[in-house]
Amino acid sequence: xxLRPLDILSEAVPAGGLARGIRVSQAQGVRGxxxxxxxxxxxGFPASRLFIHCDCFPEEFSIIVTLRxxxxxxxxxxxxxxxxxxxxxxxxxxxxxxxxxxxxxFWSQERAGGWQTRVTFPNVSLADSQWHTLVLAVSxxxxxxxxxxxxxxxxxxxxxxxxxxxxKRASFYLGNRRRRKGLFTGLLRQLVLLxxxxxxxxxxxxxxxxVATLSVPAVLQDQPMKPASNEVLKYPYExxxxxxxxxxxxxxxxxxxxxxxxxxxxxxxxxxxxxxxSMLEVxxxxxxxxxxxxxxxxxxxxxxxxxxxxxxxxxxxxxxRHSPPGSAIYKWxxxxxxxxxxxxxxxxxxxxxxxxxxxxxxxxxxxxxNDRGQEFSVIYKWSHRKEKxxxxxxxxxxxxxxxxxxxxxxxxxxxxxxxxxxxxxxIDSVIYRWNPETGLFETNQTIPTSGAYDWEFxxxxxxxxxxxxxxxxxxxxxxxxxxxxxxxGSFQLFQSILTFGAADWEVFRIGDRVxxxxxxxxxxxxxxxxxxxFYAINSSIYELNITAQMFVKFQDLLTYSALDWEFxxxxxxxxxxxxxxxxxxxxxxxxxIYRWRGYEGFVAAHHLPTxxxxxxxxxxxxxxxxxxxxxxxxxxxxxxxxxxx
Numbered sequence: 341x342x343l344r345p346l347d348i349l350s351e352a353v354p355a356g357g358l359a360r361g362i363r364v365s366q367a368q369g370v371r372g373x374x375x376x377x378x379x380x381x382x383x384g385f386p387a388s389r390l391f392i393h394c395d396c397f398p399e400e401f402s403i404i405v406t407l408r409x410x411x412x413x414x415x416x417x418x419x420x421x422x423x424x425x426x427x428x429x430x431x432x433x434x435x436x437x438x439x440x441x442x443x444x445x446f447w448s449q450e451r452a453g454g455w456q457t458r459v460t461f462p463n464v465s466l467a468d469s470q471w472h473t474l475v476l477a478v479s480x481x482x483x484x485x486x487x488x489x490x491x492x493x494x495x496x497x498x499x500x501x502x503x504x505x506x507x508k509r510a511s512f513y514l515g516n517r518r519r520r521k522g523l524f525t526g527l528l529r530q531l532v533l534l535x536x537x538x539x540x541x542x543x544x545x546x547x548x549x550x551v552a553t554l555s556v557p558a559v560l561q562d563q564p565m566k567p568a569s570n571e572v573l574k575y576p577y578e579x580x581x582x583x584x585x586x587x588x589x590x591x592x593x594x595x596x597x598x599x600x601x602x603x604x605x606x607x608x609x610x611x612x613x614x615x616x617x618s619m620l621e622v623x624x625x626x627x628x629x630x631x632x633x634x635x636x637x638x639x640x641x642x643x644x645x646x647x648x649x650x651x652x653x654x655x656x657x658x659x660x661r662h663s664p665p666g667s668a669i670y671k672w673x674x675x676x677x678x679x680x681x682x683x684x685x686x687x688x689x690x691x692x693x694x695x696x697x698x699x700x701x702x703x704x705x706x707x708x709x710n711d712r713g714q715e716f717s718v719i720y721k722w723s724h725r726k727e728k729x730x731x732x733x734x735x736x737x738x739x740x741x742x743x744x745x746x747x748x749x750x751x752x753x754x755x756x757x758x759x760x761x762x763x764x765x766x767i768d769s770v771i772y773r774w775n776p777e778t779g780l781f782e783t784n785q786t787i788p789t790s791g792a793y794d795w796e797f798x799x800x801x802x803x804x805x806x807x808x809x810x811x812x813x814x815x816x817x818x819x820x821x822x823x824x825x826x827x828x829g830s831f832q833l834f835q836s837i838l839t840f841g842a843a844d845w846e847v848f849r850i851g852d853r854v855x856x857x858x859x860x861x862x863x864x865x866x867x868x869x870x871x872x873x874f875y876a877i878n879s880s881i882y883e884l885n886i887t888a889q890m891f892v893k894f895q896d897l898l899t900y901s902a903l904d905w906e907f908x909x910x911x912x913x914x915x916x917x918x919x920x921x922x923x924x925x926x927x928x929x930x931x932x933i934y935r936w937r938g939y940e941g942f943v944a945a946h947h948l949p950t951x952x953x954x955x956x957x958x959x960x961x962x963x964x965x966x967x968x969x970x971x972x973x974x975x976x977x978x979x980x981x982x983x984x985x
Contacts, residue, residue: 346390347555348421349373349531352383352514364559365527367408368597369610369619370471370551371560372527373514380516380523387423387507390533397423397433397505398535403476404543404554406530409437409466417443418524421531422517426509430456431517433505435476440465444476444483448502457499461485463750464493470612473530473552477538477802484802489544489552492802494749530556540801541852583608588962591616614650623911624984629933629946632966633676633979638665641970641977642707643690643742646957649700649722654961655680656968657702658977659688667691667704669729675963677979681728683720686710690955694745696752696774702729703754705740717743717756719781733780738767744795748804748826754781755806757792765791765814771806771831785830790819796845800854800884806831807856809842816865817841821858823891835890840877846905850914850936854884856891857916859902873924875901881916881942895941900929903972908958910965910982916942917967919953927952927973948980 353362353373361382365374375383391397405420415438422434422445434445444459464487466472475486480500485493514531515524532539532555543552583599591600591611600609600616609616639662646656654672666684670677687707694701700722709715717737720729739759746753752774761767769792773784791812798805804826813819821839824831841861848855858881862874879899882891897918904919914936920929931950934942952973959966965982 344535345555346533346535347531347557348390348512348533349514349528350555350557351385351389352512353557353559366597367469367527368471368612369599370408370529372406372408372529373557373560374527375515375524380513380518380520383514383516384511384518387510387512390512391507395506395508397502397507398533399501399503400479400536402478402534402537402539403435403474404530404532404534404539405435405474405476405528406471406551406553406556407466407474408469408471408527408529410469410526411467417522418526419513419515419517419522420524420528421515422513423507423510424513424518426511429518430454432507432510434517436522437464437466439467442466442474442485444478446501447505448499449505455499457497459483459495459497461493461495461750471529471551473543475538475540475543477540479538482802484538484540486540486544489540491747491799491804492540494802529560530554538801545852588616625913626910626915626935626945627983627985629948629967629980630983631978632981635670635677635968635977635979637970637975637977638662638668638682639975640952640972641954641975642688642972643955644957644968644970644977645691645693645702646959646968647693647702652727654959656957657691657693658970659690659704660685660975661687661972663687663708663710669702672961675961683729685718689741690743692743692745692754694752694754701732701745703743703745705743705756706737707739707741707759715739719754735772735781737770741792742794744797744806746797746804746806753784755795755797757789757795757808759791759793759811763814765812769795769808787824787831790814793843794845796847796856798847798854798856805834807845807847809845809858810839811841811843811861812864815867817862818865821845823856837882837891843903844905846907846916848907848914848916855881855894856884857881857905857907859905859918860899861901861903861921875922875924877901879905879918897934897942900924903953904955906956906958906967908965908967910984915945917948917956917958919956919969920950921953921972929953931956931969950978951976 363374417436417438420435423432431445432447436443442461442464448455477484478501481496483495593613595611596613598611608620610619637658638660641658643659648654656670660667663686667688669681671680689705689707692703703719706717716734717740719733721732723730738761741759742757744755755771758769768786769789771785772781775782790810793811794809796807807823810819810821820836821842823835825834840863842858843861844859846857860877860879863877878896879902881895883894885892900920901922902918903921906917916934920931923929930947931953932944933946935945937943952971954972955970957968967980970977
């Protein structure tokens with residue numbers, strides 16, 4: 341196979357036209373094959389046309405599928421493809437889906453008489469009439485599924501994929517298993533076998549992950565073939581395209597697959613049924629930053645979380661110091677944040693928005709005890725009926741600083757940073773696992789931390805990581821912060837990095853490079869002479885070195901008691917903004933936006949006057965791009981607008 345992509349879909353389509361039972365259809369501006377034949381055998385071809393030099397299926401490989409699935413009745417399976425021996429009804433290799441599940445099938449000939457193994461990926465929702473790209477990576481006993489470049493779902497089974505699965509006298513069948521039952525009823529755009537490699541890094545570089553491509557048949561590619569003078573289109577396809585001019589029109593299911601041309605932005609956009617997706621536009625560049633809104637808060641704000649509730653709107657939750665009046669939630673209304681809901685909190689430090697299925701949650705990290713002397717942080721659940729957040733679960737915490745929510749292998753987790761208990765900073769922080777039966781978070785793992793401030797979860801390929809920012813161990817801020825990797829059902833130490841009062845980790849990607857930035861807040865050691873300035877200190881950016889399998893220092897940037905990093909993009913340009921909070925003399929310190937300059941790294945581009953800056957959030961609306969910063973020293977946060985050219 342020469343480790344080249346093997347395009348199963350193209351092989352099933354004759355070079356001169358379409359096979360009987362295959363037609364080209366277009367949905368949401370994207371083309372795919374629709375299968376409709378009373379003879380499933382007609383949708384097959386010999387495996388020898390792909391495996392020219394070898395009679396064995398690859399031992400390690402990826403399968404890439406782009407498809408659009410219509411509603412699937414309960415208890416029904418539909419096949420995406422199968423590989424079957426001519427003389428046997430057994431499926432050698434196959435992929436099928438059921439409502440909310442995806443099944444990968446393979447035949448192990450190493451067992452007596454043969455044995456079929458089914459690897460099931462639960463909670464895979466494909467039947468929503470949307471385009472999705474799946475990458476299934478197989479290696480031995482490990483199976484990893486990535487849907488639309490989201491967090492991979494990893495499954496390990498007892499029976500490994502066979503090392504020598506013979507494909508002699510076998511054939512591939514498109515959308516069936518040689519019979520009409522289970523015939524694929526949706527649209528297929530891409531079906532590629534990539535031997536010897538995990539295709540996720542190659543696929544997950546496209547802007548539109550749902551239709552990311554490795555290899556697509558020519559007839560399905562974006563530009564229709566131009567007919568000769570009086571010749572009809574060589575490949576018939578269905579489409580109903582309309583382009584709207586002028587101001588922003590609505591984008592609902594009625595406008596799905598319609599285009600809008602915005603003359604002022606010089607952009608062409610496609611409606612996906614809920615929002616306008618950019619198809620072609622002049623890339624914007626950041627010109628300058630202007631003050632847009634003074635957001636008066638209940639009290640000093642330790643953290644802010646910006647989030648969108650589908651079909652409801654854009655919100656910002658501020659974590660405020662004093663109680664009463666507690667913290668507040670604001671809703672973006674007519675181009676401004678306006679008060680929406682007050683929630684009682686106790687020296688709140690941060691908020692975390694997350695979802696589990698259709699449930700919407702917002703967790704607050706409380707730093708102090710309540711009026712009854714109880715110390716707990718609270719998870720709130722969005723009530724669709726009341727259209728506000730209501731108390732859902734209380735969890736005992738110890739001077740909590742931060743929450744982090746994430747999903748691993750289809751399971752939801754929530755991690756809290758415990759800063760200290762009394763005067764003891766060396767305590768456990770806790771990772772909770774969602775129990776779908778009780779509908780509650782339960783303790784799953786504890787990790788020792790030292791005056792910790794922040795958790796940061798991220799994934800690289802099939803691996804999941806969790807980084808903790810350790811700040812103070814009781815005598816020094818010059819301590820190690822740690823990165824943990826998920827292995828065999830728990831987080832285990834992956835790497836330790838020396839930090840100085842670390843307050844925040846920010847992971848980000850530029851192209852195929854992965855970076856991790858730490859905000860160092862101050863340098864203090866009770867056993868060492870005091871420095872000239874505790875707070876003027878380098879914060880560092882680390883880059884993942886694949887060969888060394890570790891993060892190595894990429895760049896140091898001088899910061900002033902840095903408490904937060906925020907990564908954002910404008911057009912093709914990448915930026916980092918730092919929250920400088922105190923320079924040793926005053927809280928009125930410039931926070932800085934750094935622009936990515938490739939070989940030069942990050943270079944200061946904009947200096948922003950801030951007062952006790954604690955947190956940054958970048959967000960986008962139809963009207964443009966914004967930054968929101970919270971002040972830990974005055975009851976006033978600010979929204980800044982990014983002006984572009």
